[in-house]
Amino acid sequence: QKEVEQDPGPLSVPEGAIVSLNCTYSNSAFQYFMWYRQYSRKGPELLMYTYSSGNKEDGRFTAQVDKSSKYISLFIRDSQPSDSATYLCAMSYSGGTSYGKLTFGQGTILTVHP
Amino acid sequence: DSGVTQTPKHLITATGQRVTLRCSPRSGDLSVYWYQQSLDQGLQFLIQYYNGEERAKGNILERFSAQQFPDLHSELNLSSLELGDSALYFCASSVGGLPSGNTIYFGEGSWLTVV
Numbered sequence: 001q002k003e004v005e006q007d008p009g010p011l012s013v014p015e016g017a018i019v020s021l022n023c024t025y026s027n028s029a030f031q032y033f034m035w036y037r038q039y040s041r042k043g044p045e046l047l048m049y050t051y052s053s054g055n056k057e058d059g060r061f062t063a064q065v066d067k068s069s070k071y072i073s074l075f076i077r078d079s080q081p082s083d084s085a086t087y088l089c090a091m092s093y094s095g096g097t098s099y100g101k102l103t104f105g106q107g108t109i110l111t112v113h114p
Numbered sequence: 115d116s117g118v119t120q121t122p123k124h125l126i127t128a129t130g131q132r133v134t135l136r137c138s139p140r141s142g143d144l145s146v147y148w149y150q151q152s153l154d155q156g157l158q159f160l161i162q163y164y165n166g167e168e169r170a171k172g173n174i175l176e177r178f179s180a181q182q183f184p185d186l187h188s189e190l191n192l193s194s195l196e197l198g199d200s201a202l203y204f205c206a207s208s209v210g211g212l213p214s215g216n217t218i219y220f221g222e223g224s225w226l227t228v229v
Contacts, residue, residue, distance in 0.1 A: 036220075043116060043204055043220030044157070088157065101170050102147075102218070104157040 003027050006089055006105025015114050019076040023089035023105045026070065030091040030103075033065050035074045038086045038107065047087075048074065079112045086110070117141065118221035120205050126227045132193040135224045139186055139207030145169070146188040147208075147218065148180055152201040163188055164210075195228045202226075 006023045013019055021035075032051055036044035048063040050056045050072075056063045062075040072091075076083055089105040117140035127133055139146050148160040159172035163182035174180075177195075182188040192199060206220045 041202075041223070041225075043118070043206075043222050045116070045220070046217050049217070090157075101159045101162070101172055102149075103159070106156045 001026065002106075004089065004091060004103050004105045007108055008106050010109040010111060012111045012113065013079055015079060015081060015112055017079050017112070019079050019083070019110060019112075021074040021076075021087050021089075021108050021110070023072050024070055025072075025091060025103075027091075027093070027103075028067075028070065029093040032092045033063070033072050034090040034092075034102070035061075035063055036088040036090060036104075037083075038088060040085075044088055081112050081114055084111045116219040116221060118205055118207050118219050120203075120221035120224050122224060123222065124225045124227075126229060127195060129195055129197060129228055131195050131228075132191065133195065133226065135190040135192070135203055135205075135226075137188045137190070137205030137207075137221060139188070139205075140219055143207035143209050143219070144186065145208045145210060146182050146186070147206040148174075148188070148190050149204040149206065149220075150201045151204060151223070157204070160190070192226070197228050200226055200228045 004025045035048045038044045050063050050065050053065045053067045060077045064073045086107040088107045090102040119138040121136045144165045147162045151157045160174040161180050162170040177193050180190045202223045204223045206218045208218045
């Protein structure tokens with residue numbers, strides 16, 4: 001079983017829809033949670049960063065972390081065709097030999113059609 | 115443009131060969147990370163260097179090695195290449211190491227094809 005599970009999709013939505021992307025994880029030591037966006041053949045770009053549980057909003061993006069359920073979400077409001085990309089969740093924890101390591105989900109392919 | 119520069123962008127080589135991938139981090143960033151992305155394994159952490167010293171190690175094969183030089187650029191050496199090593203190799207950098215909250219910036223990647 002992978003430490004981080006993410007539904008690969010693909011997910012196709014009409015422009016303007018609310019998109020919900022999710023990841024579950026098994027390692028309770030994870031404390032830092034991130035969402036990256038990756039366009040085809042490009043490097044991942046950090047969208048959201050959250051420490052521990054709670055919500056964080058940035059423009060059309062909202063990240064939620066529920067550590068008790070080991071579940072994180074990214075919501076995209078008013079989705080645009082330019083949001084079409086692969087979305088990767090990532091997690092990390094402090095200390096020990098894993099310092100600096102991000103553990104990624106498989107990524108969800110999102111297409112927003114006009 | 116993230117400011118992280120990777121060369122070469124594309125590389126085709128034969129099995130058994132050795133290649134070197136190069137990374138220049140963003141100006142001022144002390145940490146360099148190497149990740150491998152393949153279709154079946156996703157994005158996997160290989161190794162991290164901080165100011166010239168190895169800081170963390172992931173599932174990096176013994177055939178692979180890396181180093182960070184005094185000018186902070188880094189090289190990833192892949193030897194005795196196998197077909198399964200074909201992947202996109204990313205370098206990333208940050209000011210410090212995790213989990214200080216520093217943003218990690220990824221380069222555009224080096225696409226390696228082993229034939």
